[in-house]
Amino acid sequence: MISRHKKCHIITFGCQMNEYDSLRMAQILSDTYRLTPFAEDADLILINTCSIREKAEHKLYSLLGRLRPLKQKKPGLKIGVTGCVAQQLGKRLFSRAPHIDIVAGPQGLYGLPRALKAIEDGKTHIAMTRLEDKFQIPQVSVPLPIRRPTRAFVTIMQGCDNFCTYCIVPFVRGREMSRPPQDILSEIRSLVEQGVKDITLLGQNVNSYGKNLPEPVEFPDLLRAIDDRFPELRLRFTTSHPKDLSDDLISCFSSLQGLCEHLHLPVQSGSNSILRRMNRKYTIEQYLEKVEKLRKTCPGITITTDIIVGFPGETDKDFQDTISLLEIVRFDQIFTFKYSERPGTAAATFTDSVPEEVRKERLQQVIELQNRIGLEQYRRLENSVMECLIEKGQGMKLQGRTRGNHVVNIIENKQLVGQTVNVFIEKACHHSLKGRLVN
Numbered sequence: 417m418i419s420r421h422k423k424c425h426i427i428t429f430g431c432q433m434n435e436y437d438s439l440r441m442a443q444i445l446s447d448t449y450r451l452t453p454f455a456e457d458a459d460l461i462l463i464n465t466c467s468i469r470e471k472a473e474h475k476l477y478s479l480l481g482r483l484r485p486l487k488q489k490k491p492g493l494k495i496g497v498t499g500c501v502a503q504q505l506g507k508r509l510f511s512r513a514p515h516i517d518i519v520a521g522p523q524g525l526y527g528l529p530r531a532l533k534a535i536e537d538g539k540t541h542i543a544m545t546r547l548e549d550k551f552q553i554p555q556v557s558v559p560l561p562i563r564r565p566t567r568a569f570v571t572i573m574q575g576c577d578n579f580c581t582y583c584i585v586p587f588v589r590g591r592e593m594s595r596p597p598q599d600i601l602s603e604i605r606s607l608v609e610q611g612v613k614d615i616t617l618l619g620q621n622v623n624s625y626g627k628n629l630p631e632p633v634e635f636p637d638l639l640r641a642i643d644d645r646f647p648e649l650r651l652r653f654t655t656s657h658p659k660d661l662s663d664d665l666i667s668c669f670s671s672l673q674g675l676c677e678h679l680h681l682p683v684q685s686g687s688n689s690i691l692r693r694m695n696r697k698y699t700i701e702q703y704l705e706k707v708e709k710l711r712k713t714c715p716g717i718t719i720t721t722d723i724i725v726g727f728p729g730e731t732d733k734d735f736q737d738t739i740s741l742l743e744i745v746r747f748d749q750i751f752t753f754k755y756s757e758r759p760g761t762a763a764a765t766f767t768d769s770v771p772e773e774v775r776k777e778r779l780q781q782v783i784e785l786q787n788r789i790g791l792e793q794y795r796r797l798e799n800s801v802m803e804c805l806i807e808k809g810q811g812m813k814l815q816g817r818t819r820g821n822h823v824v825n826i827i828e829n830k831q832l833v834g835q836t837v838n839v840f841i842e843k844a845c846h847h848s849l850k851g852r853l854v855n
């Protein structure tokens with residue numbers, strides 16, 4: 417039987433929130449389009465972009481260049497650019513790449529069905545980049561088309577009001593707006609019905625969840641409501657801003673059965689003067705106090721972080737403070753970024769930029785240090801038995817995840833995807849563990 421559906425190919429750059437938005441696009445287009453993994457087969461190609469660092473933008477332009485011959489061969493093919501770069505550049509993208517048909521920001525993507533209809537009616541170059549202050553993520557009745565059977569992400573809030581001076585997010589994702597708890601709970605229910613067992617709640621700053629709802633809700637209350645209704649579900653969230661990490665939220669790590677022992681808490685720098693210039697609104701002393709509380713409440717909790725090196729004005733001393741911080745906290749994993757100037761942000765006007773060579777050197781130094789610390793942290797898990805949810809299995813290889821978010825590789829030829837098993841950890845590697853099943 418020939419499908420009545422056209423084919424859509426989605427390419428996603430950037431963060432988990434973009435991954436979620438891509439699923440949302442597939443969901444809202446599912447009346448007319450089915451996903452295809454092949455760009456050559458597609459009637460519609462959507463590129464969901466990220467503008468957090470400049471490199472992500474370059475990737476978009478080279479991809480658009482590669483898609484041009486495809487469009488020449490197949491004039492009916494439609495190309496849309498969505499996400500943060502689309503929001504930032506808007507109509508300017510059409511002059512840079514006239515073979516694009518639609519440009520839609522993170523809020524505008526919900527207008528895709530309408531825009532595609534308008535293109536079919538003969539319109540060209542449609543841009544949807546208005547940012548509404550009171551934007552609400554619409555509720556859609558068809559389920560999210562998830563690809564991985566066990567793990568999924570659910571956006572609980574959109575936008576950010578923090579304006580860290582390096583960050584483009586508040587400009588491209590707009591003001592903070594939370595989804596009502598009932599929308600979130602019904603989306604989680606639908607994912608659980610599809611077999612999902614591990615859910616990460618997403619927001620730029622989940623700690624401010626619920627403040628702007630007609631009936632305000634605190635984030636820990638949302639966690640309690642989810643844990644109460646889905647006690648079997650592994651629950652995680654990201655990202656948490658250190659300035660707003662409350663005692664109530666910390667206590668959830670000991671009181672909620674489903675909440676996994678894992679927190680991503682971006683520190684960005686170990687220097688108080690850089691944190692001030694970044695507008696982060698906490699000091700290193702306050703950060704360390706929260707880490708201590710977390711470890712007291714939930715011994716063994718996995719703590720991960722983001723570090724930016726080479727922020728304008730970062731001296732050798734400031735950088736050494738970051739190095740010391742890594743030694744003090746001993747994160748399980750860190751995500752490292754070379755500062756990248758983003759047009760329109762406050763830091764883009766700072767004149768004391770750090771030379772590229774120095775940024776590179778500092779990045780290398782941080783990576784090397786963390787490679788050692790990370791491995792030492794992982795080695796502490798050797799010879800223990802850990803609860804592992806199996807996410808993938810092929811041939812003799814199974815791959816699972818601990819509650820603390822460690823990836824575990826297991827040599828075993830069994831069909832266990834979706835099951836939680838006990839695993840004896842034999843060896844720690846960089847960023848993963850090796851183990852065997854325990855009967």
Ligand code: 5AD
Nearest residue numbers: 582583682722723724753754755756
């Ligand atoms: N340059 C480098 N890194 C950045 N990040 C955000 N903006 C920039 C930038 N302009 C990093 C931060 C943030 C992570 C998602 O990306 O560390 O936590």
Ligand code: SF4
Nearest residue numbers: 576578579580583585
């Ligand atoms: Fe960007 Fe800061 Fe908002 Fe995070 S909290 S999205 S770093 S402005």
